[in-house]
Amino acid sequence: MYVAVKGGERAIENAHRLLANARRGDQGVPELTLDQISEQLGLAVDRVMSEGSLYDRELAALAIKQARGDLIEAIFxxxxxxxxxxxxxxxxxxxxxxxxxxxxxxxxxxxxPGGQILGPTFDYTHRLLDPSLAEGFVPETPATAEASTAPTPRVTDILGRDGLIESSPQAEDGAGVGDLTREPLNFPADRDLRLQNLARGDEGFLLAMGYSTQRGYGRNHPFAGEIRFGEVEVEFAAEDVGFAVPLGSIELTECQMVNQFKGSATEAPCFTRGYGLAFGQSERKTMSMALVDRALRARELGEEALAPAQDEEFVMSHSDNVQATGFVEHLKLPHYVDFQSELGLLRKLRQEFSEAFAKANAPDAMKEAAE
Amino acid sequence: MTQHNNQQAQRKAAMAVLAHAEAGEIAARLRALALPAHQDLRAPENGLVMLRGRVGGDGAPFNLGEATVSRAAVRLASGEVGFGYTLGRDGDKARLIALCDALVQSSDFGAAVEREIIAPLREQLMVRRKQAAAETAATKVDFYTMVRGEG
Known part of the structure; x- marks a missing residue:
């Protein structure tokens, strides 16, 4: 139960003033700029854009600064x-x-085709702390090589040509695209809603869920068919303009997981797929998302669904870190009246207990029992 | 009809370049032109566009997440109406794109806009992309087979 409580305004105001000072830290140390956050903590910005579900680097950088680096607070x-x-x-x-x-x-x-391109990656680094980065580090200019103009088709397209992998489900005519920011979520949920939910879901939660499928809780034998990161162009069909208007480009990471094959009396066996897509360079996120997407297809593929990662209601209801933190953290807000009523009840129960105990242990009662 | 389609393709190509430029760069290049009288048809406005992906990259669409977008519309005194749309919240940039879009449609200014603004910005964009592609290409793996030492 919530009741309006007055009081504490001064304390709250002063707490926020203190927060502003704590956020700034030692004022002898230069203040962070949004450009510094965006350029030098780029992967934190990518995560806040993905899970905040809003592509805007500058806003995400501001949110990180305001939240003192608490990424879930920034996402909120x-x-x-x-x-x-x-x-x-x-x-x-x-x-x-x-x-x-x-x-x-x-x-x-x-x-x-198009080759294996490593790009800017932590892979194959030795994970040793580098003291030279502490201050004044100037990186070498990047190496260059002649770029190929050959296309880089998706690996799943190549497998698809020979029918070795299932094709992507196509939209039915006139079918809308589900949007969980507009309509309340109902189960069972279609794949469009599941992917939207996972795309904005907490990376840590999806990582744990994806990991659980690998450890045997809903195993589906994945291979990372392809992971790609780069820029795509965005177009928007603006009614007033009358054609699809280019808006600029965004950075995306895509993961195609290739999974255990299936088959039936009427269909030849082929690989199945799990899909991950997220803003920015978000490799761990998209890999986890693809594992969980595939696990959530258990019902559709006629698999026994016993593991948490295969339970769409469980996964989709707990993936959102803003909802999760709201409910967990609300426990620290005043629950004085709730607690008073629990306390009153507990006191009453203890009173009843001690009365019953005293009665059972009274000399008369003992005498009666002996008789 | 063909002419209409041509102009549409031209407008779209110009927008594709302008969306990648900074407001300051567009404004600086516009100063090279003696601009005709124009007015805001719609003042810059910020909003959101829901970005969509496709299941598996090539399947049914799904909602990935939103992006901030700024838009504006400008009308030249001679009647051409231009629209500006861009990712982000830079209203000045949306207005500048709208002005360029109106000029692209004008028989008096179309060629000059292409020459003075779009072409150099496109060139700049291509140089940036080429540099990025070259840096990426250097990280491509060359597999080779180890030669067995014999004899």
Missing amino acids: LVRAFRATLPRFGASEPVDSGAMRVQRRVSSTFKDI
Whole structure:
């Protein structure tokens, strides 16, 4: 039960003043700029954009600064900001096949058309702390090489040509695109809603869920068919203009998981797929998302669904870190009246207990029992 | 009809370049032109566009997340109406794109806009992309087979 409580205004105001000072830290140390956050903590910005579900680097950087680096708090701020703007509409679906690839690796084929491109990656680093980064580090200029103009088709497209992998489900005529920011979530949920939910879901939660499938809780034998990161162009069919208007480009990471094959009396066996897509360079997120997407297809693929990662209601109801933190953290807000009523009840129960105990142990009662 | 389609393709190509430029760069290049009288048809406005992906990259669309977008519309005294849309919240940039879009449609200014503004910005964009592509290409893996030492 919530009741209006007056009082504490002064304390709250002073606490926020103290927070502003704690956020700034030692004022002898230069203040962070948004450009510094965006340029040098780029992957934190990517995560806040993905889970805040709003592509705007500058706003995400501001949110990180305001939240003192608490990324879930920053995601909360971005979600709240998004609610203040009108929506003009929806973009044309982006074409990840036409991505200007900055990184693209496949663990299934060594010689993919377009090649294995490592890009800026932590892979193969030794994970040793580098003291030279502490101050004044100037990186070497990047190496360059002649860029190929050959296309970089999706690995799943190559497998698809021979029918070795299931094709992506196509939209039914006239079918709308589900939007969980507009309509309440109902179960069972279709794949469009599941992917939207996972795309804005907490990376840590999805990582744990994806990991659980690998450890045997809903196993589905994954291979990272392809992970690609780069820029795609965005177009928006603006009614007033009369054609699809280019809006600029965004950075995306895409993961195609290739999974255990299936088959039936009427269909030849083929690989199945799990899909991950997120803003920015978000490799761990998209890999986890693809594992969980595949696990959530258990019902559709006629698999026994016993593991948490295969339970869409469980996954989708707990993936959102803004909802989760809201409910967990609300426990620290005043519950004085709730607690008073519990306390009153507990006192009454203890009184009853001690009366009953005293009666049972009274000399008369003992005498009676002896008789 | 063909002419209409041509102009539409031209407008779209110009927008694709302008969306990648900074407001300051567009404004600086516009100063090279003696601009005709124009007015805001719609003052810059910020909002959201829901970005969509496709299941598996090539399947049914789904909602990935939103992006901030700024838009504006400008009308030349001679009647052409231009629209400006861009990712982000830079209203000045949306207005400048709208002005360029109106000029692209004008028989008096179309060629000059292409020459003075769009072409150099496109060139700049291509140089940036080429540099990024070259840096990326240097991280491409060359597999080779180890030669067995014999004899």
